[in-house]
Amino acid sequence: MDPKELEELIAKGIPGARVEVRDYTGGGDHFEAMVVSETFEGKPLVERHQAVYNALGDAMRARVHALTLQTLTPAQYANRR
Numbered sequence: 001m002d003p004k005e006l007e008e009l010i011a012k013g014i015p016g017a018r019v020e021v022r023d024y025t026g027g028g029d030h031f032e033a034m035v036v037s038e039t040f041e042g043k044p045l046v047e048r049h050q051a052v053y054n055a056l057g058d059a060m061r062a063r064v065h066a067l068t069l070q071t072l073t074p075a076q077y078a079n080r081r
Contacts, residue, residue, distance in 0.1 A: 001028050001063045006056065010035055013055020018077070029065040036077045045071065 003021040010019045010033065017037040024032050033052065040048045048071035053060050060067070072080070 001031075001059065003031060006031060006033065006059070006064070009057070009059060010052055010055045013057075014039060014051060024068075029063065031064060031066070032068045032070075034070045034072070036072045036074055038074060040071055040073045 003023050006021045007019045010021070011017055014035065014037050017035050017039075019033065019035050021031055021033045024030055035048075035052055037051075039051065043051075049069050052067075052069055052071065056064065056067075
């Protein structure tokens with residue numbers, strides 16, 4: 001699977017999100033994703049991750065073996081730099 005395809009699926013499922021995905025093994029099934037969205041405000045980490053998994057749908061179950069997530073609000077993203 002291509003990282004851009006994952007980015008598009010996440011962005012479609014979480015409108016307005018900033019999404020960056022990287023294939024960290026080069027094999028097309030192990031990815032790192034950073035998702036920044038206002039919709040994460042006030043939500044615990046588990047709910048943020050569930051939102052990303054829901055956006056990926058069947059791709060998460062069938063085509064992605066491993067996904068490392070960093071889910072941030074815009075304020076958290078701004079403060080990390």
